[in-house]
Amino acid sequence: MRILVVEDDARMADVVRRALGESGYAVDVRADTRSALESFEIETYDLLILDLLLPGTPGGGMALCARVRAAGSEVPILMLTALDAPGSRVEGLDAGADDYLTKPFHLQELLARVRALLRRAPHADRPLLQVADLTLDAATRTARRGGRVIVLTAREFAVLQYLMRAPGTVVSASELIDHAWDGNYEGYSNVVQTYIRYLRRKLNVGGAPDLIRTHRGMGYSVQAP
Structure with a gap:
C-alpha cells in the first residue's frame, strides 16, 4: 500500500x-x-x-x-x-x-x-486473503500455508499481499514497484524478480505447488495450481 x-x-x-x-x-x-x-x-x-x-x-x-x-x-x-x-x-x-x-x-x-x-478504507483489502492453501492475514500481517507459519519480511509481505488482492490477475513489475516501493526508488531493475524468488523459496517448502506464475514480458500472478 x-x-x-x-x-x-x-x-x-x-x-x-x-x-x-x-x-x-x-x-x-x-x-x-x-x-x-x-x-x-x-x-x-x-x-x-x-x-x-x-x-x-x-x-x-x-x-x-x-x-x-x-x-x-x-x-x-x-x-x-x-x-x-x-x-x-x-x-x-x-x-x-x-x-x-x-x-x-x-x-x-x-x-x-x-x-x-x-x-x-472504502476499498480496503479483506482482512484475510486466501489462494488455495495459502492465507495472508492483513490485520496481523502473518502468512500461513497448509497451517505452516511463513515468516516474511515487510517487503515480501507487501509484494505478496498486492498479488493476492486479485488472484489470477497479471500484475506488471512496474505496478508492483509502484505499490511496494516508494516513488524515489532507484534501485536495480530486477528487484521484483528477486523478491518473487524469495517468496517462492519460502512458499514452496516440501515440494508444495508453486502458486506464483511468471507471465513473460507481462508480470506475475498468484493462482491455485
Missing part, C-alpha cells in the same frame, strides 16, 4: 517514513501543500498523513484536506500535528480528516492508527 506523508519538518518526516517503510508500506514524502497536491493528482494513494502547519498554500494542511475532500476523494486522512487544542481537533475532523494524532507520539500508536484507517 502507498502512503503520502506531508510534513515540512525533515527530521519528523524521516522518522515517519522509516517507520512506515519498515512496516512494508511504500511512502512518498512532500514538504509543502503545493507539491503534495501535485503528487496526489498524479499518483494513487491508500492513505494521506498530513501536518497542519505547512507551507505552500494558504490554510496549510487543513486547506489541503478540505481540497482533497472537495475533489470527491474518500482516501483516509490522518492529521499529525503539534496543535492539540480541542478546537484544532474539531476543525481538522470537520475539514474531512478521519483521525487526528498529536505530537509527540509513539510510533507504535501511529502504526496502529494507520492499520485501523486502512482497514476502514
Whole structure:
C-alpha cells in the first residue's frame, strides 16, 4: 500500500517514513501543500498523513484536506500535528480528516492508527486473503500455508499481499514497484524478480505447488495450481 506523508519538518518526516517503510508500506514524502497536491493528482494513494502547519498554500494542511475532500476523494486522512487544542481537533475532523494524532507520539500508536484507517478504507483489502492453501492475514500481517507459519519480511509481505488482492490477475513489475516501493526508488531493475524468488523459496517448502506464475514480458500472478 502507498502512503503520502506531508510534513515540512525533515527530521519528523524521516522518522515517519522509516517507520512506515519498515512496516512494508511504500511512502512518498512532500514538504509543502503545493507539491503534495501535485503528487496526489498524479499518483494513487491508500492513505494521506498530513501536518497542519505547512507551507505552500494558504490554510496549510487543513486547506489541503478540505481540497482533497472537495475533489470527491474518500482516501483516509490522518492529521499529525503539534496543535492539540480541542478546537484544532474539531476543525481538522470537520475539514474531512478521519483521525487526528498529536505530537509527540509513539510510533507504535501511529502504526496502529494507520492499520485501523486502512482497514476502514472504502476499498480496503479483506482482512484475510486466501489462494488455495495459502492465507495472508492483513490485520496481523502473518502468512500461513497448509497451517505452516511463513515468516516474511515487510517487503515480501507487501509484494505478496498486492498479488493476492486479485488472484489470477497479471500484475506488471512496474505496478508492483509502484505499490511496494516508494516513488524515489532507484534501485536495480530486477528487484521484483528477486523478491518473487524469495517468496517462492519460502512458499514452496516440501515440494508444495508453486502458486506464483511468471507471465513473460507481462508480470506475475498468484493462482491455485
